[in-house]
Amino acid sequence: MKRGGNEQLTQERTADKPGAAPPAPSATPIRPKTTARRLRELLSGEDIVIAPGAFNAFSARLVERSGFDCLYLTGGGTGLGLGLPDVGLMTMTEMVNNAGVVADAVGVPVISDCDTGYGNVVNVWRSVQAFEKAGVAGVHIEDQTFPKKCGHLFGKQLVSQDEMVQKIRAACDARKDPDFVIIARCDALLVNGIEDAIRRSQAYAAAGADVLFIESPRTLDQIELIGRSFDVPLLFNMASSGKTPTLSAEQLHDLGYKLMILPIFTLLAAMKAIGEVLTDIKATGSIETIRERCSTFEDFMDLAGLPFVQELERRYQIPGESLTSI
Amino acid sequence: MATNANRLRDMILAPELLVLPGSFDAISARLVEESGFDAIYFSGGLSASAYLAMPDFGTRTLTEASAQVAGAVAATSIPILADGEAGFGTVLSVQRMVREMERAGAGGIHLEDQSGARRCGHFTGKELVSAEEHAGRIRAAVAARSNPNFVIVARTDAIAVTGFEDAVARARKYVEAGADVVFVEAPETRDQLTALPKLFSVPVLLNVAEGSKTPYLPVKEVSRLGYAAAIYPCTTFFASLFAMRRVLKEFKDTGSSKASWGEMASFEEWQTLVGVPAAMAQLDAFGVPTSAPVR
Numbered sequence: 001m002k003r004g005g006n007e008q009l010t011q012e013r014t015a016d017k018p019g020a021a022p023p024a025p026s027a028t029p030i031r032p033k034t035t036a037r038r039l040r041e042l043l044s045g046e047d048i049v050i051a052p053g054a055f056n057a058f059s060a061r062l063v064e065r066s067g068f069d070c071l072y073l074t075g076g077g078t079g080l081g082l083g084l085p086d087v088g089l090m091t092m093t094e095m096v097n098n099a100g101v102v103a104d105a106v107g108v109p110v111i112s113d114c115d116t117g118y119g120n121v122v123n124v125w126r127s128v129q130a131f132e133k134a135g136v137a138g139v140h141i142e143d144q145t146f147p148k149k150c151g152h153l154f155g156k157q158l159v160s161q162d163e164m165v166q167k168i169r170a171a172c173d174a175r176k177d178p179d180f181v182i183i184a185r186c187d188a189l190l191v192n193g194i195e196d197a198i199r200r201s202q203a204y205a206a207a208g209a210d211v212l213f214i215e216s217p218r219t220l221d222q223i224e225l226i227g228r229s230f231d232v233p234l235l236f237n238m239a240s241s242g243k244t245p246t247l248s249a250e251q252l253h254d255l256g257y258k259l260m261i262l263p264i265f266t267l268l269a270a271m272k273a274i275g276e277v278l279t280d281i282k283a284t285g286s287i288e289t290i291r292e293r294c295s296t297f298e299d300f301m302d303l304a305g306l307p308f309v310q311e312l313e314r315r316y317q318i319p320g321e322s323l324t325s326i
Numbered sequence: 327m328a329t330n331a332n333r334l335r336d337m338i339l340a341p342e343l344l345v346l347p348g349s350f351d352a353i354s355a356r357l358v359e360e361s362g363f364d365a366i367y368f369s370g371g372l373s374a375s376a377y378l379a380m381p382d383f384g385t386r387t388l389t390e391a392s393a394q395v396a397g398a399v400a401a402t403s404i405p406i407l408a409d410g411e412a413g414f415g416t417v418l419s420v421q422r423m424v425r426e427m428e429r430a431g432a433g434g435i436h437l438e439d440q441s442g443a444r445r446c447g448h449f450t451g452k453e454l455v456s457a458e459e460h461a462g463r464i465r466a467a468v469a470a471r472s473n474p475n476f477v478i479v480a481r482t483d484a485i486a487v488t489g490f491e492d493a494v495a496r497a498r499k500y501v502e503a504g505a506d507v508v509f510v511e512a513p514e515t516r517d518q519l520t521a522l523p524k525l526f527s528v529p530v531l532l533n534v535a536e537g538s539k540t541p542y543l544p545v546k547e548v549s550r551l552g553y554a555a556a557i558y559p560c561t562t563f564f565a566s567l568f569a570m571r572r573v574l575k576e577f578k579d580t581g582s583s584k585a586s587w588g589e590m591a592s593f594e595e596w597q598t599l600v601g602v603p604a605a606m607a608q609l610d611a612f613g614v615p616t617s618a619p620v621r
Contacts (some may be wrong), residue, residue, distance in 0.1 A: 089418055091389040092390055122380075126385055147419060
């Protein structure tokens with residue numbers, strides 16, 4: 001089981017008692033349930049699920065260590081990692097590679113951006129199977145034409161409702177694990193208005209979507225209307241573009257939403273922090289003024305999983321060989 | 327040494343017909359070179375088939391396509407013309423495709439005027455973008471190449487959709503946009519085949535696929551008609567399917583492949599083709615101990 005190592009790490013991190021001995025590594029880690037099943041459990045619970053965004057393995061581990069039950073893998077953020085703007089230039093292969101790396105790095109369910117499914121129904125079919133194989137718990141697929149644009153940009157174009165219904169049906173049929181969560185994202189609000197967005201989303205739910213995601217509502221009225229228009233779980237995108245009003249998880253829960261994603265706030269925080277540190281280094285030629293704002297070398301090694309490596313070394317120590325230490 | 331792009335351009339511009347047999351992976355590309363041809367065509371549709379066993383509907387990603395091209399380039403020393411399909415999206419994707427294919431080491435690409443949900447040129451149900459949109463893609467491709475000799479072949483799929491006249495008019499627009507070579511896909515009659523090489527100010531490429539909508543022409547006839555380049559994408563792939571099926575049937579029926587050994591490649595041929603003796607010599611030369619020679 002390829003995830004064994006990282007799950008061990010996850011268990012260590014989330015151990016209740018600080019300083020408690022970590023569980024011994026097992027050659028065949030027991031995996032009682034899939035992350036897709038876990039995501040479904042979260043979605044059927046009482047509370048709203050908060051899924052902060054991650055853009056790579058290290059940000060994903062930070063989300064998990066901060067105590068969140070679920071995380072969101074951003075396509076736009078993954079694209080930035082490749083130096084590409086979020087306008088459909090990144091290939092499905094590139095996104096799936098990142099999804100696999102992120103899913104391997106954490107134990108919590110990962111919801112991944114799947115753009116338009118990267119093309120027509122045939123591409124949707126292949127994409128869903130590729131993301132499922134990469135180990136994510138679910139994906140969202142949107143009704144823009146391929147190649148897509150970031151949901152908060154103007155100039156988006158939509159496929160017909162009929163075509164998107166077929167894409168949702170294809171996505172549902174393509175999954176091998178029936179627990180794999182298919183989220184239908186509707187981008188119609190900025191293009192055709194709220195009525196069309198709700199009408200389309202109802203059709204996507206009827207086609208089998210497990211969760212609905214109406215992109216970029218502009219007003220509290222729209223957010224309330226969406227909240228009371230559906231029986232299926234609703235996703236709210238706490239976006240950073242400024243087009244969506246700022247609401248807390250508690251407010252969203254009261255408005256009828258089940259899942260709150262915050263796709264790029266971790267990335268924006270990192271950008272700002274890195275930029276500030278670089279400005280200081282440029283100005284002073286030294287790390288004197290930045291050290292206290294940085295994590296430590298120990299933090300760095302810890303997040304990368306050195307304790308697990310040390311545990312393996314202790315367990316399988318070869319007589320006469322020394323152990324890795326900081 | 328001249329780059330693949332420079333060499334491919336020179337060969338297309340030379341007075342003789344350049345024949346580019348198709349390849350679909352590194353080994354078939356190497357066989358084309360071994361057989362004495364001067365350039366190789368790397369087919370998008372057939373390499374997608376070899377890789378995914380899926381139809382050529384634009385399902386394979388640019389990452390996958392360019393990796394396959396890079397493998398074939400690394401395995402050969404003659405120029406490869408690659409398939410840029412419809413550019414994988416917008417003009418921005420076209421530019422990314424050109425950069426990826428150039429980095430993969432292709433000598434050039436062809437870029438067709440189908441919509442994003444593209445199909446093999448000889449299938450029905452193709453959809454075109456407007457001539458203006460495709461001219462924009464060609465301009466984007468030309469602007470994106472880092473070596474000005476990287477060959478941009480403009481392909482039009484219009485014959486089957488809007489007819490021969492429109493195909494010619496479109497191709498002329500693509501030449502104005504900067505295309506180096508014209509590729510009018512799937513001509514259907516002898517008259518069309520005869521007319522095409524004389525209609526443009528740039529070299530014209532012909533696609534000859536066994537059993538397609540285009541009448542099959544041997545190299546001598548293509549040359550006589552005045553084409554600058556001819557791709558024969560399907561020959562190697564179809565031959566492989568035929569040979570593999572034949573031997574598999576024999577093996578299934580009799581439990582032995584021995585009756586075909588006289589016609590099959592030998593173990594030694596395989597080793598030589600992938601360079602085992604040369605690799606062993608490298609291991610020896612760089613002092614890596616080898617336990618036993620590979621036999």
